[in-house]
Amino acid sequence: MWIDSHCHLNHERTGGEAPEAIVARAKAAGVDGMLSICCEIEKELPSLLATIKPMQNVWCSIGTHPHDAGVAAEKSITLDQLVKLAQSDDKIIGIGESGLDFYYNHSTPEDQEASFRKHIQACIETDMPLIVHARDADEDIMRVIRDENTKAGKKVRGVMHCFSSGAGLAENALAEGFYISFSGIVTFKKSTDLQDIAKTVPLDRILVETDAPFLAPEPYRGKTNEPAYVGHTGKFLANLLNQDEQTIATRSKENFFTLFNKAKKTWTAN
DSSP: OEEEEEEOTTOGGGTTOOHHHHHHHHHHTTEEEEEEOOSOHHHHHHHHHHHHTTSTTEEEEEOOOGGGTTOHHHHTOOHHHHHHHHTSOTTEEEEEEEEEETTTOSSOHHHHHHHHHHHHHHHHHHTOOEEEEEESOHHHHHHHHHHHHHHHTSOOOEEETTOOSOHHHHHHHHHTTOEEEEOGGGGSTTOHHHHHHHTTSOGGGEEEOOOBTSOOOTTSTTSOOOGGGHHHHHHHHHHHTTOOHHHHHHHHHHHHHHHTGGGGGTOOOO
């Protein structure tokens, strides 16, 4: 029924629980598939890919999180290497998460922007979607995206993941053809501004995600999040948008396969 468009099956905050158990609970909860995100290519990709390889309808991305943009091993990965790695396996269906995070600034703004540009260029070259992390950097996110689009003469496809920014970024991202993905944050009582933004996003541009193990939706807020909970966010959105639950599940699933079209190669209908 649901697709979790963004989770981290191998993150240390899962408490070391086997990803197989997490996936099994998700499938029992009506989750048909999920995308597990890579945040540090050199350190994480080989083990992540090995983990999800035997799993039905579980995919992964390749990317460097803005927090890790200053890591020497990540900086040394060239555009050509990133492109080749992205195309090396049918289970790799997206590039990222990459972007700008000027709230934590774990990497310098210069390293973050250089990494972000490299990821955008790889997406344009491979026609694979970009998974964008944006925090306290709304104007710079759009500046870099538009700059790279102009240079390439082609628009990068992508999604603003775990959207929690302002209405301006949502409007500008939609205008550039991006999708908007909502996490458990939208279910929080104080997220009224975000809920208002969600009402402005067309149904053919909405995705749902957990960002597990972070940001569990109500009624699990404060607990370790997992893909099994993505339906709670979906149901909340359905009520918010005056839609039935099945409509949001179907539309968000269709949107996932439109954006992450490479997933169709290995998709197995339940």
